[in-house]
Amino acid sequence: MSVMKKLFASAALAATMFGGVASAEDMRIALVVKALGIGFFEAAAKGAEEAAAELGGVEIIYTGPTDTTAEGQIEVINALIAQRVDAIAISANDLDALVPALQKAMDRGITVISWDSGVATAGRQMHLNPSSNSLIGNMIIKLAADHLPDGGDVAVLSASATATNQNIWIDEMNKVAGNYAGINVVATVYGDDLADKSYREAQGLMARFPDLKAIIAPTTVGIVAAAQAVTDAGKIGEINVTGLALPSEMAGHIDSGASMSFAIWNPIDLGYAATMIAYNLAKGNDVAESGKTISMGRMGEVLLDDDRSGAMSDPFVYDASNVHDFKDIF
Amino acid sequence: MSLQDDIKTRIIPDRLNSRLSGYLKSWESLLVAVAVAVFIINSLSSPYFLDAWNLSDATFNFTEKGLIALAMALVIISGEIDLSVAGIIALASTAMGYALQFDVGTVGLVAIGLSVGALCGLFNGVLVTVMGLPSIVATIGTMSLFRGLSFVVLGDKAFNGYPTSFAFFGQGYVFWVITFELVLFAAMAVLFGILLSKTNFGRTIYAIGNNPTAALFSGIRVDRVKMILFLLTGLMSGLAAVCLTSRLGSTRPSIATGWELEIITMVVLGGINILGGSGTIVGVVLAALVIGMVTFGFGLLNIPGIVMSIFIGLLLILVIALPIVYRRVRKG
Numbered sequence: 001m002s003v004m005k006k007l008f009a010s011a012a013l014a015a016t017m018f019g020g021v022a023s024a025e026d027m028r029i030a031l032v033v034k035a036l037g038i039g040f041f042e043a044a045a046k047g048a049e050e051a052a053a054e055l056g057g058v059e060i061i062y063t064g065p066t067d068t069t070a071e072g073q074i075e076v077i078n079a080l081i082a083q084r085v086d087a088i089a090i091s092a093n094d095l096d097a098l099v100p101a102l103q104k105a106m107d108r109g110i111t112v113i114s115w116d117s118g119v120a121t122a123g124r125q126m127h128l129n130p131s132s133n134s135l136i137g138n139m140i141i142k143l144a145a146d147h148l149p150d151g152g153d154v155a156v157l158s159a160s161a162t163a164t165n166q167n168i169w170i171d172e173m174n175k176v177a178g179n180y181a182g183i184n185v186v187a188t189v190y191g192d193d194l195a196d197k198s199y200r201e202a203q204g205l206m207a208r209f210p211d212l213k214a215i216i217a218p219t220t221v222g223i224v225a226a227a228q229a230v231t232d233a234g235k236i237g238e239i240n241v242t243g244l245a246l247p248s249e250m251a252g253h254i255d256s257g258a259s260m261s262f263a264i265w266n267p268i269d270l271g272y273a274a275t276m277i278a279y280n281l282a283k284g285n286d287v288a289e290s291g292k293t294i295s296m297g298r299m300g301e302v303l304l305d306d307d308r309s310g311a312m313s314d315p316f317v318y319d320a321s322n323v324h325d326f327k328d329i330f
Numbered sequence: 331m332s333l334q335d336d337i338k339t340r341i342i343p344d345r346l347n348s349r350l351s352g353y354l355k356s357w358e359s360l361l362v363a364v365a366v367a368v369f370i371i372n373s374l375s376s377p378y379f380l381d382a383w384n385l386s387d388a389t390f391n392f393t394e395k396g397l398i399a400l401a402m403a404l405v406i407i408s409g410e411i412d413l414s415v416a417g418i419i420a421l422a423s424t425a426m427g428y429a430l431q432f433d434v435g436t437v438g439l440v441a442i443g444l445s446v447g448a449l450c451g452l453f454n455g456v457l458v459t460v461m462g463l464p465s466i467v468a469t470i471g472t473m474s475l476f477r478g479l480s481f482v483v484l485g486d487k488a489f490n491g492y493p494t495s496f497a498f499f500g501q502g503y504v505f506w507v508i509t510f511e512l513v514l515f516a517a518m519a520v521l522f523g524i525l526l527s528k529t530n531f532g533r534t535i536y537a538i539g540n541n542p543t544a545a546l547f548s549g550i551r552v553d554r555v556k557m558i559l560f561l562l563t564g565l566m567s568g569l570a571a572v573c574l575t576s577r578l579g580s581t582r583p584s585i586a587t588g589w590e591l592e593i594i595t596m597v598v599l600g601g602i603n604i605l606g607g608s609g610t611i612v613g614v615v616l617a618a619l620v621i622g623m624v625t626f627g628f629g630l631l632n633i634p635g636i637v638m639s640i641f642i643g644l645l646l647i648l649v650i651a652l653p654i655v656y657r658r659v660r661k662g
Contacts, residue, residue: 036634066635069587070578075391079629082384083376096490096580100501104387 137172151182427489451564
C-alpha cells in the first residue's frame with residue numbers, strides 16, 4: 001500500500017501548505033471576481049486592500065472561479081457562506097443564476113453587494129456601477145472640450161446604430177452639449193464596432209469636415225480605429241481622438257499624440273469603493289435603501305436609485321501622465 | 331475496428347477475472363482511504379468544515395455532475411464515450427425555459443427536460459450505432475450542436491421566472507439538511523449499481539467493453555446495448571439539467587460549460603478503465619465524494635481553483651499510471 005501512503009503524504013502536504021491561515025481580523029470581506037488571473041480584477045483587489053488598510057481590522061478574501069462561469073462562482077459563494085464571512089462583494093458572471101446562492105448568503109446574515117457586473121435586485125443589497133450614463137455622456141464631450149479652448153467642430157464615431165449603451169451615452173452627451181460653448185457636434189456616424197468599418201467612417205468624417213477638431217468614440221473599437229485613421233492621414237495635432245477606451249489599447253496613441261486623453265473606469269477605485277460600501281453596510285453604518293447614500297471613503301458617497309444601484313464616479317481620465325501605469329492592468 | 335486490431339490492443343484478454351479483481355477491490359478501498367483522509371484533513375484545517383449545513387451545501391459540488399457520471403461510467407465501460415453531456419444540459423435547460431414562456435407547469439417542465447435529454451441521447455446513439463461514427467467524433471459534433479441550438483434560441487438573453495415549486499429540485503430539502511439532489515443521487519447510484527453488477531444487461535456492458543467482436547459472436551446485441559447506454563446518458567443529463575436549472579433559477583446558453591471533462595474526470599478517478607471493460611459504480615460514487623469534498627475543503631481555505639485543477643490532474647495521472655505500473659511490477 002505504498003501508493004496509499006504517498007496519497008496520504010501528498011494530501012497532508014497540501015494541507016500544511018495551505019492550512020492555518022485563520023486570522024483574528026474583526027471583519028472579513030470577500031471580493032469575488034468573474035475569474036482569477038484577470039488584470040482588471042487584480043487591480044480591483046489592490047483597491048480593496050487599500051480600503052482594508054485604511055479601515056483597519058479588515059481582512060480581504062480575494063477569490064473567484066478559474067473560468068468565468070456562474071456555477072464556479074456558486075461554489076465559491078457556498079464556501080464563503082460556510083466560512084461565515086461578514087460581506088460578499090461580487091462581480092457576477094450571470095445576472096440571474098447567482099440569485100438563489102446569494103439569497104442564501106443574505107439569509108445567513110452576510111452583507112451582499114454587487115459591483116462592476118451586477119446581480120438581479122433580489123440577489124443583492126445594492127449594486128455599484130463604475131459610473132452612470134449621464135456622467136459618461138458628460139465626460140465624453142468634456143474630454144473633447146478640455147482641449148478645445150476656442151471651440152470647434154467635433155463628430156461622434158459610435159458602435160452600431162442600435163447599440164443601447166452608446167445611444168444612451170450620446171443622448172446624455174447631447175443634453176449637456178450646450179454647457180460647452182463653441183463646441184459643435186456636427187455628425188454621428190456608426191462603425192458597428194468593426195475595426196475596418198470604424199476606420200473608414202473616421203476617414204469619411206475627416207473628408208466631410210475639413211475643420212474637424214475632435215472625434216469622440218464612446219466605444220473601445222471605434223476609438224482605436226479613429227486614432228489610427230487620424231495617424232495615417234497625418235492629422236495628429238489637428239484632430240484629437242477621445243472617448244472610452246482601454247489603456248492597454250490606447251497607450252501608443254497617447255504617446256503619438258493622436259489622442260490627448262480618454263476615459264474609462266478605474267478598477268482600483270472600484271475595488272476600493274466596493275470594499276468601503278461592504279464594510280459600511282456590514283457594520284450598520286449605512287443602510288442599502290433607495291434614496292439613501294452610502295459612504296465610500298475617499299470616493300465620496302453613492303446615492304442609490306430605485307433598483308438600489310448607484311454610480312461610483314465620473315469615468316477616470318487617462319492621459320500621458322498615467323496611461324503607462326495602467327496599460328499593463330487592462 | 332477489425333478483429334486484428336482488437337487482439338493487438340487488448341493485452342489482457344479479460345479484465346474481470348481473478349487476476350485484477352484484487353486490484354479493483356483495493357482501488358475502491360484506496361478511494362475510501364482518500365475520502366477519509368480528505369475528511370480528516372478538512373476538519374483539521376478549517377473550523378467551518380464539520381457543520382451539517384456547510385456539508386449539505388458542499389454536496390451541490392458533485393450531485394448534478396455525479397448523476398451524469400453514473401451513466402457515463404456505463405458508456406465508458408462499454409468502450410464508448412459521450413462528450414456532449416454538458417451540451418445536452420444546455421439544450422434541455424433551454425427547452426424548459428422556452429416552455430416556461432407558454433406557462434407550462436413544474437411537472438411539464440420536468441417532463442420536457444427529461445425528454446429533450448433522452449432525445450439528445452438517442453440522437454447520439456443513432457450516430458454511433460446506425461451511422462457507425464466513432465463516439466468521440468460524433469459527440470464532439472453534438473456537443474457543439476446542442477449548445478449551438480441553445481445559443482440560437484437565447485443569444486445573450488436568459489430565461490428566468492421558474493415557478494416556486496420548480497425550485498425544489500435544486501434547492502429543496504427532503505428532511506433537515508439532506509437535499510433532494512443528494513437523495514436523488516444516492517437513489518440513482520443504487521439503481522445504476524444494481525444495473526451494472528447484478529443484471530444480465532450489466533454483464534453485457536463489460537463483455538462489449540472487453541471485446542465487442544467476441545460479444546457480438548456470443549449473441550449480444552451490441553448496437554442495441556450501446557443505443558440504450560447513450561439514451562440513458564442523455565436522460566441523466568436531462569435530469570441533471572432539471573436540477574441545475576432549478577438551482578440557478580434561470581437558463582443561459584453557457585450553463586454547465588466545461589462539465590463534460592469534469593464528469594469524465596470523476597468517472598476515470600472512480601477506477602473506470604478509460605479503454606473500457608472494467609470499473610464499478612461504487613468507485614464512481616466515491617470519486618464524486620472525494621472531488622466534492624476536496625473542492626469544498628480548498629474553497630474553505632480560499633485556495634484558488636487552479637490549485638484544485640492541478641490536484642485533480644495529478645490524481646488522474648496517478649490513476650492512469652497505477653495499472654500500468656502494477657502490470658510492470660507483476661511481470662518483473
